[in-house]
Each structure stands twice: as C-alpha cells, then as structure tokens.
C-alpha cells in the first residue's frame with residue numbers, strides 16, 4: 455500500500471506569522487512542510503533563507519524539506535541541514551556537479567532530492583538515481599505559486615516511476631506545482647507519492663483540516 459504524503463508549500467503563508475501558520479498546518483494534519491527557497495537568480499523571485507527555517511523549527515514537529523531554487527546549491531546545503539531540514543532538494547539544472555552535490559547531502563546524514571524543471575529530461579538523473587531519495591517533478595515553472603498544472607507532466611511522472619523501478623525502488627516520486635483537488639488524483643494515479651500544494655491547499659485556509667482530509671481522501 456503506497457503512502458501518499460501531503461507537503462504544503464509555505465509560499466502562500468503569511469510570512470509575518472509563519473510560526474502560527476506552521477502550527478495550524480500541523481494541526482490540520484499535513485505530513486511535512488515544503489520550504490521554497492528562491493535566490494532571484496535561478497528563478498525570478500526571492501523568498502527566504504536558512505535563518506527563517508531555523509527560527510521556525512521549534513513551531514512544528516513535522517519533517518522539513520527544502521526546495522532549493524538557487525544556483526550552486528552545494529554552497530548552502532550544510533546551512534539548511536543545520537536549520538533542521540531532513541530532505542534537501544536541489545535542481546539538476548542549478549549545479550554543474552550533481553553527483554558530488556548529492557554525495558555532500560548524503561554525507562551530512564539527511565535525504566537527498568533532485569528537482570527537474572518541466573523541460574528537463576529524466577535522463578539527466580539516470581546515472582545518479584542510486585543517490586536520489588526523492589525525485590521531484592516540477593509541474594509548473596519554478597518561481598511562483600498559483601500557476602496552472604502543466605498537463606504534459608503526466609507522462610513525465612509515469613516515466614519517472616518507470617525510471618525508479620529500473621534503477622532505485624527506494625526513490626520516492628514527488629510532484630510540485632499546481633496541485634489542487636482538480637489535479638491531485640491524476641498525479642497519484644500516475645505514481646506521485648509526495649504532493650506539494652501551495653495555493654491549492656491554502657485556498658481553504660479557513661477550513662484547513664477539512665481540506666487536508668479531502669486531499670488525503672482524493673489521494674487514496
């Protein structure tokens with residue numbers, strides 16, 4: 455029986471009261487917190503850095519995963535581990551030495567993830583899959599929340615599952631971008647196991663527990 459995890463993105467949260475927002479998400483029953491870190495270079499937006507995650511660590515007991523949308527992420531991997539992240543996800547397009555970066559993450563005793571932009575082929579991770587704990591398929595162009603799910607990613611999610619079966623059955627498949635009640639069931643059908651949702655979930659901010667229960671129900 456596949457375990458499906460719901461990972462809300464912090465992007466739509468009120469950054470002026472992040473601790474309270476995280477506690478509310480935990481109470482609502484989400485499985486993990488997805489931190490979107492953007493540097494204004496890899497993507498045309500700037501969000502938060504490790505100090506914010508570190509100061510939020512005590513407001514939630516949920517696992518923290520960080521999605522590093524930054525160039526040369528190897529420079530900051532250790533900082534995000536020290537901030538309390540158990541999964542560090544880097545973009546294959548953002549580092550010249552992906553194998554070495556993944557080795558660095560694993561050497562710090564946390565899980566390593568690779569994110570692929572919509573146009574990036576799966577072959578870019580084919581030879582490092584033995585190091586990949588989570589393969590994240592971007593179903594929007596990174597940089598912003600509230601975008602539409604890119605339908606062409608359905609086939610890529612299925613292909614990612616096939617790649618995982620052929621190279622590393624322990625790799626989890628994550629999908630990030632445009633996930634809502636409308637798109638969630640399809641993603642799970644195609645093989646997604648960790649679902650990131652920002653605007654889709656936070657649209658239900660005033661009845662979050664109900665929305666999370668609904669998301670989990672749809673993911674069965």
Ligand code: DX5
Nearest residue numbers: 596597599600631632652653
């Ligand atoms: C986009 C981020 C996503 C985004 C998800 O660059 O990586 O995590 O915040 O937000 P929605 O669910 O609104 O697409």
Ligand code: ZN
Nearest residue numbers: 463490521630
């Ligand atoms: Zn993300």
